[in-house]
Amino acid sequence: MEKVSVVIPVYGQWNLLKRNIDALLKYDRDFISEIIVVNDCSPDQNPYEFDDEIVNIITNDTNKGYAGTVNNGLRKAKSSIIVLLDSDAYPLGKFIEKLLTMYKANPAIGCIGFGTVDDYGNDTGNFQYEPSILGLIAGQQLEAKFGFFRFWRNKNILPYSCAVSFTKDCLAGIDYLDEKRFPVLEADNDISMRVHRSKWKLLFTREIIICHKGGNSYKINYKRVVLFHESRWKLLRKHGLIWPVFLAKFLLQLRINMELVIFKILKNKNDRYLDKLEGRKIITKSIKHYP
Template structure:
């Protein structure tokens, strides 16, 4: 058995499989390609069977979303390492070997992402993960190469492999034993930020998350919900609050949530000024639904809650961008990032 599997979650995605699956197979001789089908109603499964009979298909009985689909699928995948690969990712020759080498170099590594460029503008980083994910003191995620909506051109400025706070779910390579130990992805998120939650829990358990820019792929993006969809706004704001409540030390939760209430209110006003009232309503709904979930989340918290962790920017990225005019990751003071030493002993 090959040491690494490439698990592609599919739901009615025949057109994407037709476009990208063949290249994934050609570019990935080190891995076994597996498709996890989330109860598709199109003919994507039969298309795979007819055109790529060598590919193993795991068929889920129901569509349980991104998190649930992968959790079910990985119960049947026994490889040491698994890449959770979006069906809208174009791979490149040799992309998988650096990830496998990085995993084998350090048992403390639980997650690795490649460098992610935009499929539709290949000189630029892609929104979903760019060259590694970080988070600021108030819980706003951003990337090396992408801060809020600003995407940088990839000129090799972020080609250093390094530990990060989170690795993107668009192409998330995980150590299978760590994934199972940390109970996998949380279905509560439905979509958006579930990989940040997983990586946060990896770090809380003593593992590290990395970006390996020697590996590069291209991501189409927007496959679940595009940026103009108010449902995406709702999920982003709600899930960010859930993320913080699940993982922050208890004494940090209320002060940060109060700060976010103010800042998210300002974001809602900005949407109104832009004549996007549906997005303002989405933010309000996200907050009220989160408040309804708060007690349940607090009851289910368990484990250790160290803070800050590797990849935390100890200032406010909102302040740096909207008051300081910052656009690029390289303009941030690198001394403000946390880099902790992680020790994992599983013997």
């Protein structure tokens, strides 16, 4: 009987990891050959005991960030099909037998992303459409508000890495996550875009649902906003989606400067305002150094 490897990166949050592993073993133990937990040098020790026969906890030599931690687990996985879950995600029922059937039905499939819901059953998405330079120039809020105007968007679906799966052959063929360019953000978007551009097919299905509320991994502050802009630019540049570069930089700079003017006019002094102001100041200085 074919079985899968499950890879789970973790940085603290051991109680959420335990919930995840308990649910995996409760519903699909017979279809799991190994659960590889990759500890990215968590500040606290694991207080739980797991079944050593199936759960293997490995610890990075140094803090590698998200992509490096995931790659450490993916490269060590032995099964031909690998399920990747965030530590704070967990299955709501059996799903691996269905997943194996989907892969078996079409050998060209290299990646299958899953639907996600929160603890109350509300859909939390778990994918985005392939981004564009117009979306980056417009900004996240404006892009989301007018997201129904998709005539300029690529329709490729990019599943998030909190609940996704790959074949080992696909991962090896596209050389895993690009941890050098995208150690934290955009690594999942990049690998999905590379799957779309490879010989492999990518499928997103809501026939498999994983519970994942999200929001536990990275605090939303000006540092994340700065990192998002830089990482999104690198992603679009890597895939040849920015042209001409000088015009894109000019328009992006224009949008950031407009936001700075608005913030200065408002003269709000609360912490959220000051955080946004600091982020825009850094971004406007950084844009000229974008590759």
